[in-house]
Amino acid sequence: MIVAMSFGLGSCYTGFGAMVKGNPEIVEAFELNENEQIYGPILIGYPKKNPISAVSDALERICAIKKEPTTKWL
Numbered sequence: 234m235i236v237a238m239s240f241g242l243g244s245c246y247t248g249f250g251a252m253v254k255g256n257p258e259i260v261e262a263f264e265l266n267e268n269e270q271i272y273g274p275i276l277i278g279y280p281k282k283n284p285i286s287a288v289s290d291a292l293e294r295i296c297a298i299k300k301e302p303t304t305k306w307l
Contacts, residue, residue: 243280248273
């Protein structure tokens with residue numbers, strides 16, 4: 234995912250990909266054996282917005298609402 238971003242591509246981990254093992258058509262298409270698993274695939278493509286600026290924007294929003302830690306003594 235880091236390499237994809239370095240090329241200006243966006244990526245998204247999709248955990249639901251592991252759930253398709255129960256679909257016989259998928260098992261047949263990928264020629265999966267009983268001892269083989271599908272893990273969450275990573276989708277890669279060209280985002281509408283630059284991924285680097287999108288991450289920067291998200292971090293700015295998170296930092297703006299983040300509260301300073303406090304200690305409460307009982």
